Amino acid sequence: MSDPLSTVFAALADPTRRAILSMLLEDDMAVTDVAAPFEMSLAAISKHLTVLAEAGLISREKRGRVIWCKLDPDALKEASVWMQGFGQFDPVDLDDFERFLLVELRDDAAPDDTAEPRSDLQEI
Amino acid sequence: MSDPLSTVFAALADPTRRAILSMLLEDDMAVTDVAAPFEMSLAAISKHLTVLAEAGLISREKRGRVIWCKLDPDALKEASVWMQGFGQFDPVDLDDFERFLLVELRDDAAPDDTAEPRSDLQEI
DNA sequence: TCTTTATTCAACCGATTGGTTGATTGTGGC
DNA sequence: GCCACAATCAACCAATCGGTTGAATAAAGA
Numbered sequence: 001m002s003d004p005l006s007t008v009f010a011a012l013a014d015p016t017r018r019a020i021l022s023m024l025l026e027d028d029m030a031v032t033d034v035a036a037p038f039e040m041s042l043a044a045i046s047k048h049l050t051v052l053a054e055a056g057l058i059s060r061e062k063r064g065r066v067i068w069c070k071l072d073p074d075a076l077k078e079a080s081v082w083m084q085g086f087g088q089f090d091p092v093d094l095d096d097f098e099r100f101l102l103v104e105l106r107d108d109a110a111p112d113d114t115a116e117p118r119s120d121l122q123e124i
Numbered sequence: 125m126s127d128p129l130s131t132v133f134a135a136l137a138d139p140t141r142r143a144i145l146s147m148l149l150e151d152d153m154a155v156t157d158v159a160a161p162f163e164m165s166l167a168a169i170s171k172h173l174t175v176l177a178e179a180g181l182i183s184r185e186k187r188g189r190v191i192w193c194k195l196d197p198d199a200l201k202e203a204s205v206w207m208q209g210f211g212q213f214d215p216v217d218l219d220d221f222e223r224f225l226l227v228e229l230r231d232d233a234a235p236d237d238t239a240e241p242r243s244d245l246q247e248i
Numbered sequence: 249t250c251t252t253t254a255t256t257c258a259a260c261c262g263a264t265t266g267g268t269t270g271a272t273t274g275t276g277g278c
Numbered sequence: 279g280c281c282a283c284a285a286t287c288a289a290c291c292a293a294t295c296g297g298t299t300g301a302a303t304a305a306a307g308a
Contacts, residue, residue: 043287
């Protein structure tokens with residue numbers, strides 16, 4: 001892996017991590033609070049946070065005995081610029097974003113996230 | 125994995141696959157021609173193309189005995205919209221994109237792509 | 249028809265990923 | 279000083295990933 005862009009995309013390629021980013025979009029959070037809505041162990045969430053931090057997507061700051069996680073969206077800019085070059089998309093539509101955020105939170109952050117087979121899309 | 129957004133991001137999280145997308149940005153290409161600049165085997169490139177196709181990023185069409193690969197940027201829109209929500213980025217700067225494309229092609233598509241350790245970025 | 253070319257398939261491999269559990273470290277409150 | 283809590287570490291696991299090689303399939307050209 002190793003290059004920054006790959007690291008960012010790999011970090012985003014996991015629904016749990018994207019759900020964490022969505023949560024942090026609303027407010028900074030302690031690790032324990034980030035982990036609360038998920039079914040997996042705290043250690044697993046801690047690992048996810050490390051992945052996000054290494055990608056530069058979040059930063060962690062220790063204050064007392066709790067570590068605060070905060071969104072750090074600069075790393076997304078590079079990746080976003082890369083993507084935008086491919087489809088001449090319309091300027092950002094915030095309503096679109098809200099809709100996708102809702103879909104994300106419903107599909108991914110929910111504990112009973114069932115794996116759909118995706119038998120479509122295969123074109124050849 | 126399984127959800128579309130994860131599939132797209134995972135497909136983008138590989139420098140070879142991004143280099144392929146960059147190549148297809150200029151023109152449609154046959155599989156053999158896609159594979160030419162890379163050092164890896166044709167079978168490996170074929171697998172990468174399958175990953176890109178399953179993510180919806182490209183489509184493949186058989187014409188005679190050669191399979192033509194063509195960029196299909198719609199799948200990027202969803203992911204792009206998701207990303208844009210995090211940093212209120214400036215409207216797309218095509219010059220920025222050109223610059224990143226060059227960096228990509230130099231760093232990733234080159235056969236002597238050395239893995240840099242990335243000892244930075246770790247904040248905690 | 250025979251050969252060449254284009255592409256994928258199948259089996260295999262080592263490395264990485266995403267999770268677990270249990271032990272460990274560091275801090276705050278009593 | 280203790281105990282409880284916050285978070286990570288360490289070891290382990292099964293599954294997936296990114297590559298290889300060699301065989302198979304399919305179409306074009308002589």
